[in-house]
Amino acid sequence: MWPTPRTDAPVLTGAEIFVRSLEAEGVEVVFGHPGGAIIKIYDALATMQPSFQHVLVRHEQAGTHAAEGYAKATGKVGTVLVTSGPGATNTVTGIADAMLDSVPIVVFTGQVAVPLIGGDAFQECDTMGVTRSITKHSFQVRSAKDLAPTIKAAYHIARTGRPGPVVIDLPKDILVEEAEFEYPESVTLRGYAVPSAGLTEKVERAAGMIAARSGPCSTSAAGPSTAGRRKHSRSWPATRAFPSRPRFTASAPFPRPMRWRSGCSACTARTRPTWPSRPATC
Amino acid sequence: MLGMHGTYAANMAVQTCDLLIAVGARFDDRVTGKLEAWAPHAKVIHIEIDPSCVSKNVFADCAILGDVATVLGQLRPQLEPKDTAAWLDQIGGWRAQAAPEMEVPESDPDGPLGAVEAIRKLGARAGDTAVLTTDVGQHQMWAAQHFGFVRPRSHITSGGLGTMGFGFPAALGAALGLRDTDATVVSINGDGGFLMNMQEMGVARALGLPIKVAVINNSRLGMVRQWQELFHAERYSHTDLADTNPEFVALAEAFGCAAFRASTPAEADAAIEAAWAVTDRPALIEFVVPHEELVFPMVPAGAATDDMILRRFAGEDE
Amino acid sequence: MTGFLTPQQLLRKRANGETVLADAPEIPQTHVLSILIENHAGALNRVVNLFSARNLNLDSVSVGTTEDPDVSRLTIVTTGSRRQVRQAVRLVRQLIDVLQLDEFTPDDAVVERELCLAKLAATAANRSGLLELTRSLGAHVVHADREAITVELTGTSSEIDAFIHIMEEHGLMEVARSGRLALHRSRHLSLNSSPARS
Numbered sequence: 044m045w046p047t048p049r050t051d052a053p054v055l056t057g058a059e060i061f062v063r064s065l066e067a068e069g070v071e072v073v074f075g076h077p078g079g080a081i082i083k084i085y086d087a088l089a090t091m092q093p094s095f096q097h098v099l100v101r102h103e104q105a106g107t108h109a110a111e112g113y114a115k116a117t118g119k120v121g122t123v124l125v126t127s128g129p130g131a132t133n134t135v136t137g138i139a140d141a142m143l144d145s146v147p148i149v150v151f152t153g154q155v156a157v158p159l160i161g162g163d164a165f166q167e168c169d170t171m172g173v174t175r176s177i178t179k180h181s182f183q184v185r186s187a188k189d190l191a192p193t194i195k196a197a198y199h200i201a202r203t204g205r206p207g208p209v210v211i212d213l214p215k216d217i218l219v220e221e222a223e224f225e226y227p228e229s230v231t232l233r234g235y236a237v238p239s240a241g242l243t244e245k246v247e248r249a250a251g252m253i254a255a256r257s258g259p260c261s262t263s264a265a266g267p268s269t270a271g272r273r274k275h276s277r278s279w280p281a282t283r284a285f286p287s288r289p290r291f292t293a294s295a296p297f298p299r300p301m302r303w304r305s306g307c308s309a310c311t312a313r314t315r316p317t318w319p320s321r322p323a324t325c
Numbered sequence: 326m327l328g329m330h331g332t333y334a335a336n337m338a339v340q341t342c343d344l345l346i347a348v349g350a351r352f353d354d355r356v357t358g359k360l361e362a363w364a365p366h367a368k369v370i371h372i373e374i375d376p377s378c379v380s381k382n383v384f385a386d387c388a389i390l391g392d393v394a395t396v397l398g399q400l401r402p403q404l405e406p407k408d409t410a411a412w413l414d415q416i417g418g419w420r421a422q423a424a425p426e427m428e429v430p431e432s433d434p435d436g437p438l439g440a441v442e443a444i445r446k447l448g449a450r451a452g453d454t455a456v457l458t459t460d461v462g463q464h465q466m467w468a469a470q471h472f473g474f475v476r477p478r479s480h481i482t483s484g485g486l487g488t489m490g491f492g493f494p495a496a497l498g499a500a501l502g503l504r505d506t507d508a509t510v511v512s513i514n515g516d517g518g519f520l521m522n523m524q525e526m527g528v529a530r531a532l533g534l535p536i537k538v539a540v541i542n543n544s545r546l547g548m549v550r551q552w553q554e555l556f557h558a559e560r561y562s563h564t565d566l567a568d569t570n571p572e573f574v575a576l577a578e579a580f581g582c583a584a585f586r587a588s589t590p591a592e593a594d595a596a597i598e599a600a601w602a603v604t605d606r607p608a609l610i611e612f613v614v615p616h617e618e619l620v621f622p623m624v625p626a627g628a629a630t631d632d633m634i635l636r637r638f639a640g641e642d643e
Numbered sequence: 644m645t646g647f648l649t650p651q652q653l654l655r656k657r658a659n660g661e662t663v664l665a666d667a668p669e670i671p672q673t674h675v676l677s678i679l680i681e682n683h684a685g686a687l688n689r690v691v692n693l694f695s696a697r698n699l700n701l702d703s704v705s706v707g708t709t710e711d712p713d714v715s716r717l718t719i720v721t722t723g724s725r726r727q728v729r730q731a732v733r734l735v736r737q738l739i740d741v742l743q744l745d746e747f748t749p750d751d752a753v754v755e756r757e758l759c760l761a762k763l764a765a766t767a768a769n770r771s772g773l774l775e776l777t778r779s780l781g782a783h784v785v786h787a788d789r790e791a792i793t794v795e796l797t798g799t800s801s802e803i804d805a806f807i808h809i810m811e812e813h814g815l816m817e818v819a820r821s822g823r824l825a826l827h828r829s830r831h832l833s834l835n836s837s838p839a840r841s
Contacts, residue, residue, distance in 0.1 A: 044681075044713070072501050098501065098532065101524040105494035108522065112495030115481045116456055116510075117502035136488055143485025171685055176692050180739045183685070200739065205375045233834060234681065235739045238374055241391035241399055249346075249370045249387045250403035256344035256368065361654030377733040384649040 045192035048225035067226035078126020080153030107137020128166030147206035179207030187222035362629035460492030460518035490521030526580035577609035686740035703822030764814030
């Protein structure tokens with residue numbers, strides 16, 4: 044499934060491969076919390092002076108939300124690193140949140156050693172099972188040689204198409220296992236295709252519908268923001284004189300100076316006599 | 326903004342338009358309200374990257390699968406500017422119709438502080454460089470309505486799952502990602518949700534992130550309380566936090582953060598200025614507000630989106 | 644898209660007092676899906692999860708490797724409204740472990756088979772009659788001992804239903820069914836192209 048490294052590739056431990064892979068992926072910040080299953084990676088962080096910053100959060104859920112905030116603010120993929128069992132289950136809310144809001148994050152969870160999986164070991168949890176329905180995809184790495192290409196694939200999946208969370212479960216023994224390391228330039232996922240351009244006939248049909256109607260009105264969710272190419276959303280409604288009303292999660296895809304953005308025209312209420320009349324709003 | 330707490334003009338436009346262009350949307354129930362009555366006159370063009378979202382709830386007369394940016398780029402050259410003046414006038418009319426509800430009277434600087442007023446002050450102070458994160462609840466809706474957003478990616482909130490405890494750690498992540506930019510990260514929280522992940526205050530302080538952390542403290546789980554007031558005969562079951570809330574200022578100071586408290590408009594102005602003067606660590610502002618303030622407009626769950634409650638006691642002012 | 648109503652269209656029809664026809668989407672129907680998935684742990688679970696998460700019961704699931712050892716073929720029979728199943732199908736298609744999917748409609752030219760093993764209580768007195776009966780129904784004896792005989796039958800699912808129904812009166816002790824297998828007579832799933840739609 045994965046490409047094989049070139050023959051002169053350096054031999055590293057799984058934990059070292061993890062660090063070098065994140066560096067090669069261009070990761071800048073990792074939100075994490077250590078624990079027994081993942082301690083080899085924390086050891087590697089201490090010895091390798093990685094190019095990314097590790098932020099020690101105080102609860103794994105907050106770590107996932109911080110990664111979401113990072114991803115939403117920058118457009119990059121957020122990264123989380125937690126231990127097995129409770130570390131992993133504490134990330135569940137954040138993973139589900141990222142799934143529903145299409146936020147690209149990659150969550151690395153520790154796991155007990157492969158031979159112990161399924162034996163109710165200390166801090167063991169079926170993380171793959173728990174997170175399966177709330178991730179865009181998930182991987183359990185069963186061999187150190189698979190680690191680098193799995194990380195490459197995970198960031199690719201998280202970032203492309205409709206973005207979303209990806210979990211990589213890391214059994215403890217693969218972090219000490221040694222393998223040749225070469226970060227692949229690309230991986231092929233034969234079951235994953237990302238739509239790009241729309242069908243020409245559909246676009247023409249849409250253009251015809253727009254020409255034929257008198258009162259078009261556009262709504263958008265987070266799409267135009269996360270799609271990144273803001274020049275389109277900026278010039279689009281303005282030049283075409285469309286009123287545009289972003290949905291709640293996308294109150295900011297179109298810059299404010301646009302003439303017909305309906306903005307927010309809500310009004311708060313008069314309240315009880317104990318509370319003076321205060322109909323505040325925009 | 327349209328939907329349950331969207332604007333009158335936005336919801337009326339959707340209910341009246343003859344063509345609706347949805348760009349990356351899944352039409353969830355908070356947007357559509359009563360589904361069969363939503364956008365009754367509209368043909369729908371749906372541009373979407375996720376095939377499972379097309380015609381899931383709302384039929385797409387023309388569905389274009391693809392990357393939004395690419396598809397908009399394809400569509401643009403095929404469009405001619407249209408004369409939509411009459412339609413825009415109609416929308417302007419709806420906005421004007423709701424306008425009397427929106428006028429803000431001069432508030433007493435030493436009187437009680439409203440949550441909306443506090444959020445508007447924050448938005449005004451934060452200006453164009455603000456990146457806002459919010460938690461979930463009343464303050465989230467007020468922030469969406471009143472904070473004012475300029476830049477893309479500047480409104481960071483838990484929209485789908487509705488996760489209380491999201492706002493502050495999300496601000497931590499946003500502030501780290503934006504620390505080499507001119508952005509000011511502002512986090513608006515309720516007193517309920519803030520307590521769910523406030524332990525990260527120490528992390529933000531250690532990193533020296535100058536996040537402006539607003540806690541809109543009405544001592545209630547306000548959004549649940551609002552539903553209880555409007556739809557459950559004022560049975561306020563387990564939504565009063567007054568007995569269990571901490572001293573937020575003391576709490577923030579215990580983490581080494583700056584902290585300010587405001588319960589009047591004048592104090593709010595001073596606290597905001599003081600918080601903006603802090604540049605080396607987070608600054609928390611606790612806005613003490615009455616709990617009677619509700620989020621309006623509101624489309625009750627299951628109602629049509631043009632069937633809006635604009636205010637608590639309709640007609641009382643007349 | 645024809646034949647499907649979105650929830651919005653359905654609700655509007657109801658609100659207008661229009662009757663929803665017998666073939667309307669919410670009437671549960673049997674759907675047969677043929678799916679190629681990556682042959683590794685978790686892939687099957689991911690597909691099956693999507694059905695249970697949408698409250699769709701699976702009538703049968705059969706899975707086995709294909710001509711490519713890295714690929715498994717999964718044949719799913721499920722009963723649900725067309726809208727429910729369509730939504731599940733779209734989500735299944737999006738799974739990264741899912742390589743190809745084809746949905747067989749009742750009009751499709753499909754070859755279907757199911758294997759059934761049935762254990763029948765046999766005594767010296769009824770044994771020869773039982774052998775004759777099962778043979779006449781097309782079953783083969785695969786095992787026999789002093790207490791019972793075990794027979795196999797391959798056929799369409801309804802043939803197997805009928806066989807089991809008859810055997811209930813002839814000492815049926817235990818039944819194991821493989822679940823339905825299906826292949827389209829002409830079009831085929833290929834990893835290099837989408838299935839040709841008829």
